[in-house]
Amino acid sequence: MIIVDVLLISDKYDFTTDFICIELERKETNYLRLNRDEFHNYKIQINSSYFDMLITVGENEYLVSEKHLKSIYFRAPIFLRELNQAENTLESVLYKEQWMSFIRNLLIFENVLWANNPEKTYKAENKIVQLKYAKKIGFSIPNTTVTNYPPKLHNEKYIIKSLDTAFFNIGGNEGFVYSNIIDKKELQEANLKLAPVTIQDYVFPKTDIRVTVVGNEVFATDITISGKGVDIDWRKAKDDVQFNTVSLPTTVKNNCIEIVKQLGLKFGAIDLLKIDKNDYIFLEINPTGEWAWLVHTTGQPIPQSFANMLVMQ
Amino acid sequence: MLLDNFYKGDNVMAKHILLDKIHIYEKNYDKRSGTEDSMYSTEKGYWLDNSTIKPLVLNPKRPLPSTKKHDVERGEDQK
Numbered sequence: 605m606i607i608v609d610v611l612l613i614s615d616k617y618d619f620t621t622d623f624i625c626i627e628l629e630r631k632e633t634n635y636l637r638l639n640r641d642e643f644h645n646y647k648i649q650i651n652s653s654y655f656d657m658l659i660t661v662g663e664n665e666y667l668v669s670e671k672h673l674k675s676i677y678f679r680a681p682i683f684l685r686e687l688n689q690a691e692n693t694l695e696s697v698l699y700k701e702q703w704m705s706f707i708r709n710l711l712i713f714e715n716v717l718w719a720n721n722p723e724k725t726y727k728a729e730n731k732i733v734q735l736k737y738a739k740k741i742g743f744s745i746p747n748t749t750v751t752n753y754p755p756k757l758h759n760e761k762y763i764i765k766s767l768d769t770a771f772f773n774i775g776g777n778e779g780f781v782y783s784n785i786i787d788k789k790e791l792q793e794a795n796l797k798l799a800p801v802t803i804q805d806y807v808f809p810k811t812d813i814r815v816t817v818v819g820n821e822v823f824a825t826d827i828t829i830s831g832k833g834v835d836i837d838w839r840k841a842k843d844d845v846q847f848n849t850v851s852l853p854t855t856v857k858n859n860c861i862e863i864v865k866q867l868g869l870k871f872g873a874i875d876l877l878k879i880d881k882n883d884y885i886f887l888e889i890n891p892t893g894e895w896a897w898l899v900h901t902t903g904q905p906i907p908q909s910f911a912n913m914l915v916m917q
Numbered sequence: 918m919l920l921d922n923f924y925k926g927d928n929v930m931a932k933h934i935l936l937d938k939i940h941i942y943e944k945n946y947d948k949r950s951g952t953e954d955s956m957y958s959t960e961k962g963y964w965l966d967n968s969t970i971k972p973l974v975l976n977p978k979r980p981l982p983s984t985k986k987h988d989v990e991r992g993e994d995q996k
Contacts, residue, residue: 616957617948622974625962637962662959766935778946786934794934801935840940859921896974 608668610914613707614679616642620896621679636666640680643703655712663793668713675717675914680707682725682892688820701717717870719818719913725891729800730901731767734867734889741862742855743886745875746804752796757788764791767789782837807877807885812838813850816895817864818909822857826850826878833878844911847901856884863889870913 610628614621628635635661638646647660657668692700708722718724727733735745749755750767763783770781785806786794809896811833816823825847827838838845852860856876863886864872873893877885895906931937955964955973964973 612962615948617952619951619964619974620971622963626975627974629961642959664960697942751969764934764938770935770939773944774939774941776944777941778944779941781935781938782920782940784938791934793931794937795931798933799935 606634606636606664606666607672608636608666609672609674610674610677610678611668611673611689611710611713612637612679613710614638614677614825615640618679618712620894621677623896623899624677624910624914625679627907628914631911631915632847633911633915636661636668638707640703640707643706644699648706650709650712657710669713669804670713673713673716674916675719676710676713677719677910677914678707678725679892680704680722682722682729708710717914719870719879719910719917720891727793728867728869728872728891729768729891731870732890734863735886736891737863737866738859741859741866743859743863745886746807748805749803750800751794751803752798752800754794754796755767755803759794760786760788762786762791763804763806765802765804767800767802782840785836800843808835808881809833810877813852813876813878813884814847814898815860815876816893816898816904816906817860817872817874818906819870819913820861822852822860822905823898823906823909823911824850824852825898825904829908839891847898849902852884853882856882859886867891871910 610633612621612624612635614637618639621637625635625637638659638661645661648657650657654669656670659666659668668786671790713724720728732748732750735748739745762785764786765783766781772779791803810830812827814825814827816825825844827834827847829841829844829846831846834841834845860872860874863874864870867889869891872890873890873895875887875890877887879885898904899906952964952973954967956967957964965971966973966976969976
């Protein structure tokens, strides 16, 4: 029986989790990675006698007990946005709903470190909540209106984006709504009634900064094309952009750590705009943000940072 | 019923602006991409290159498994 110190909830094809398992192995930690797409291959049970979890994976038996467990690394969606699409079979819906409920019930392990706790992520995913916290902490934030009718407009250009991830299946293809630059006239005449949109002041020149916070460690990356900031949503030009590690002013760095803490998280991927040497604007924080692309492109030791945090206690 | 008509555009002059701005791309996402000639170790919790038996994600000669940069955009919490 292997007593688990670190539990990882992931997916077999989530390569980001590979990086952390490699580091945990180097540290000779007793860890167990459970993949959401492989639950049917495990023997797994939780009993109310001790509220421990017993798992058999292949030849190995594992015990996950609050008495020994140090941390849980949680890589699973909080909002099941794709679940009710017609292509899902009854079996698929049953599998996803019931196992997702099962892993949410791992919240029985209350006295361990979660990166991140889904309960906290549920709140922290919300963009208006994020802006409120950011402003309270002392970040500059863009003037933002969330509305289903065009507000009074004073500028010539605005950024318009969805309030939540907007992802669609369209006749066999997929669709995604990026941030869009829109002029005043188009926005004034736009139809917004059906769903709220996020309207923010357009800021340029600017440089996009991705900040990855792991506990008290901060990794900042600027995103440029030929050394200059990108006007459009950089994800639309992702084959042309470069990523470089940068340092942040102490106040901005501390604010990044603080917003992660105040939202009850241990990890956050924060999007900032750099306007000037010491002038940064907070855009949003992703409690389930991606970071493996930064390991590949900048060499930032994010996996080591995660592993250190997960085994600490 | 009224809302159904509304969705269909009976009461709407133009398409909602977010629907108007959708970036449509071919559905070619395959989460297994990059795992050719490799195997997943249940015990280790990571993928291994079949020829070297070393971690797949640390092999610089292989195409990178899906990442934010190389993957299509699916929203950051659709892991």
